[in-house]
Amino acid sequence: MIELSGLTKRYGLKTAVRELTCVIRPGLVTGFLGPNGAGKSTTMRMILGLDRPTAGRALVEGRPYARLIDPLTVVGALLEARSVHPGRTAYHHLLCLAQSNGIPRRRVGEVLDLVGLGAVGTRRPKGFSLGMGQRLGIASALLGDPRILIFDEPVNGLDPEGIHWVRNLIRRLASEGRTVFVSSHLMSEMALTADHLIVIGQGQLLADTSMAGFIEENARSYTRVRSPDREGLLDALTHAGLDAVPSRDPGAEGAWELEGDRTAAVGELAADRRLVLHELGHHRASLEEAFMRLTSQSVEYQAHVGAEEG
Structure with missing residues (x-):
């Protein structure tokens, strides 16, 4: 379990994270969403003890990360996949980490095979593709x-x-009872993976709810x-007191929406009026649309369509 309580980080006059309070629970994939500059990376760095909070605290299994014994057996993290020693092979990069945390040597080969890098363990990561570096x-x-x-x-x-x-x-790790905290900009992937969502904007908590609850609260249903x-x-719709407007979907020309x-x-x-229908269905906006709707006032950098180029 990860517990954040009043977590705050200021850099000079800028507040990157402001009084963030939430709990990331085991047995779930918790998605961490927010626009660029919302404070997601800063929050993760504070959880891992890489940045010190200005106020508040981040606890991992009930204690700050710095007080964990053999931390790699408690928390595993992927923040910067390219943060590896350029002179070491993939195998020796992992072996160094293992030996510093009392992890058996055999585990190195196991995880290389698990991520599909068993055949290239003797190569240096500086020659890896972006995807291979991510797997490492x-x-x-x-x-x-x-x-x-x-x-x-x-x-x-x-x-x-x-x-x-x-x-x-990720889903298997959560099903084993582990705490899984994932940040991503790929909304379609998050919709398929996450059970719970924590959404921040300009460093502040905007939502802490289930995936279904988030879409229910923030997405348009029609x-x-x-x-x-x-x-x-x-x-017929008007006489029945049902307000309808033309569909805004370019692929649904001629349709009405309620x-x-x-x-x-x-x-x-339609049955009473003997009207032929070519389409009748209930639609709910996607996670991406719900996210855009909730965070529209929290985007730090916004492009404007039609703006003149200088």
Whole structure:
């Protein structure tokens, strides 16, 4: 378990993280979301003792990271996959980590095989591709078979097969009762992986809820209906007191949309009026749309469509 209590970090006049309080629990994949500059990396660095909080505290298994004995057996982390000694082979990079934490030598070969690098363990990481470097970083995180895993952009640079592998690995680790904390900008991947979400903006907590609860609270829910008799359908909806607007989806030209799930009411109305329907369904916005809606006022850098180039 990871506990953050009033966690705050200031750099001069800038507050990167402001009074962040939450609990990352075992047995779940907890997604950590926020716009660029929201304070995600700073938060993770404070959890791992790499940055000292200005105020508040971050506890791992009930104590600060600096007070852990053999920390790699408690917490495994992937923050910067390229943070390896350029002169060491992949095997010796992991062996050095293992020996400093009392981890058996055999574990090095096990994690290299687990991440698919067993055949290149004698190569130096400076020649690795981005995806191979990412796999080595994941191997480092898994080396001590820790109870807590922290991953920052774990699928960065991976091909589709690698992304699928990481997704299954993360979910398996959580199913074993471990605490898994994952930061990613890939909303589609997070939607497939995370059980719980912690969302921050400008260093402040915006949401701490289940994936389903987050989408329910922040995503638009609507009913889309389409008929060859478009105006007849609108007239029927209006007379029934059902407010409809033209669909905003370019792929649903000619359709009407109603807020919420009104499929039953619209279906019964169409049957009574003998209206032919080509489409009737309830839709809910994606995680990405829900995230954009919640964080729209917390984005530090915004591009403006149509802005003149200087």
